[in-house]
Amino acid sequence: MNAITPTRRNFLQSASLVLGMTLPLGKAASAAPAQSGLPFAPNAFVRVSPDNLVTVIIKHVEFGQGPATGLATLVADEMDADWSQIRVEMSPANDPLYKNLAFGTMGTGGSTAIGNSWLQMRSAGASAKAMLVEAAAKRWGVPAASIKVSKGVVSSGRRKASFGELAADAAQLKPPEKPVLKTPDQFTLIGRDTPRVDSVAKTNGTAMFTMDIQRPGMVHSAIAHPPAFGGTVKSVIDSAALAVPGVLAVKTIPHGVVVYARDSYAARKGVAALDVTWDLSKAEKRTTEELYAQFAEAAETPGKPVEKTGDTAAALRGAAKKLEAVYQFPYLAHAPMEPLDAVLEMNGDRLDVWLGSQFQVGELTAIAATLGVPFEKATLHQQFAGGSFGRRVTPAMEFAVEAALAFKAWGKGPVKHVWTRENDIRGGRYRPLAVHVVRGGLDPSGKIVAWDQVVAAQSFMKGTPMEGPELKNKGIDDALTEGIAESYKFANHYVGQHIMEAGVPTLWWRSVGNTHTAYAVETFVDQLLEMAGKDPVAGRLELMEDPRTRAVLARAAEIAGWGSKPPAGRARGVAAWKSFGSYVAQVAEVSKGADGLPKVHKVWVAVDCGIAVNPNVIRAQMESGIGYGLGHALYSEVELGEGGIVKQENFDSYRSLRIAEMPAVEVAILASDANPTGVGEPGLPPIAPAVANAWRKLTGKAVRRLPFAVGGRA
């Protein structure tokens, strides 16, 4: 952390201007004792060097969704920098300076990166620009108002200077109290397809991930985890493992048995050669089928209400037509391309950690505490992360703790601790298995007069430090039922939830509860509309109240040519869903594939995520949400077999979407003047129900159990 809080003397010595950092040091640091940490400094994000490069400090992890590009764009636009002079650097782990304003600690999730940074990063850029302008005004003896800044050039009349040339002068100035932000008509980069900052490095192989870190004297570790959740190590016979060439040691930690070796291959071979006797007496032994049955039984009873309007039971009794469905959603692994990994090293009393951390301060704190190192002596070297989809952090930070314990047990130098794909698929922290029981009723005119929906699933927040007051005091976890009650309003409307207990560890997974709530609501309402003889788009528009959801639905229908006849052998389905403050509607065109599963040809998307900071990144995230959502909906399930043992273990059995299965995607971004909201997750929820609705039209089969490969073949 010290590296980013230089004194003024350091600035001058390095002849480098760290604009933002002069604010807290100049004003607040003198008033606050040194130990209290730095105050929140909204502009600790910009560094201009004499070689005219502008470095933007990125507080969010870059694991694909584009925040590094987005945050740099916000700064560059307000500075009127030239995009070619922009560089990015990952911030250190420092909550006072770099916390997610939506979380109160550093972290990336809930599609919050752009939203929480919107004013903060723009202010940082505007402040930097104002200081450069003032420096130029002083140097040239002209009024600041006469100065223009465009594409990294500061000018007044014939006089011109680059940011780099003004950096040293600007470093002597005080930042403005309240930097003036641009009005949207003045944006030069926001709203344009600014190229990603990481595309070149990620194309030519030079991008560094945690897995690529090499340290002098480093050993590689791999781990054997218990075969069932809740199991522990009883005894280990490690002679065969130790006999593997390159294997150096075998140690037992609470998480499992760790093998250390000269390379990662020997470490994995060593793990395979271990003879471990596990204590499974406290392990979760129920199978997926048993969990489904028990969860379904619970979901037949009302549970804790999250929505209760009118008298749903009476309305159902009096309904002219009724529909009832039980939905089953499996456990799902996130399976990011880069499995979980970390590199740890001690140098004297200082700890260095290389990690693509999703919660930088939380993970570094957990590692430092595990090793008995004070936080101030610990440094996080934040890396690109090879995907996450929610997997890279858990409320208990247990991977960070596992890596720290593996490092500690070795005790002889740097360790690179890497999970295999098998560790990843079998390692738990899944999207929770869920059962929905849904009942709906129509009156003789076809109006939906009753909606009753009960969800049974585990809560991954319960009992953790991240447990909110509603969960703690009322026992209601919004993640189980999110979006259901808000999607449509009915005169008689009941939504309830049961928090179920199971020994399988679960977690947020790209779009969280919306992964199943959107599916249940959007397929069920589609079927009720069909029973009422109504068009899926027109029928939804009659029901929907939220103007932004209505607008995306209408737009998606328009670009898809909804109402025109699809090509022979194909059908179209639609779904619309709001999540994380963004609104997405999708129309999917589907035929029957040779494997008896849906072949999705094209998806038309309309998205309203407020001001579009980078339309190309938004389109990419719609594509990504669709591909990720579709792959899991069609093929993926983590299934607990006999004794609670996970049946899948790698991409051969945990099937991923492949290129031939990816539909064409056409995206319309709705114009908006609302503050931007996220796009990493909201593209996912509508795809599975849109495909399911097309599939029902095509085959008559209403798919109630996911994936389609299990519950939807026709």
Added chain:
Amino acid sequence: MATDFTLNGKPASFDGDPETPLLYVLRDHLGLTGTKYGCGIAQCGACTVHLDGKNRRSCVTPVSMVSGRQVTTIEGVAGKEAEAVHNAWVAIDVPQCGFCQSGQVMSAIGLLRIKKKPSDSDIDAAMAGNICRCATYVRIRQAIHDAAHALEA
């Protein structure tokens, strides 16, 4: 006994278990980390390299098998197809998390060397072994077509 081979045009040698897959030799011993581990069982393609110019999954290729042969990784791949693929990839911002992209790029270059103008089904077949969990597939397809088009010009 050491295994000798040519790596990115230069002599390379590995003195260890000859059954060690090439992937771990490249990454852990020779410091070329652009080639990635994703599954270890030739299911994801993140480890794709060129062996004598052809696409090969290095995670299931014992280093003994490359003895005396030419290995090319993302760090060393060159030529007009490589240039066209790199340019096409960057032009439309294909990568998201980026972890699979070395393998995608190597597979795409390998395809364009044997098929000047690949059809969509050629691309489906050649790229079927490369998983992208971010699902950048729409852009991978587009970039391959763009690269083929650039090579034609």
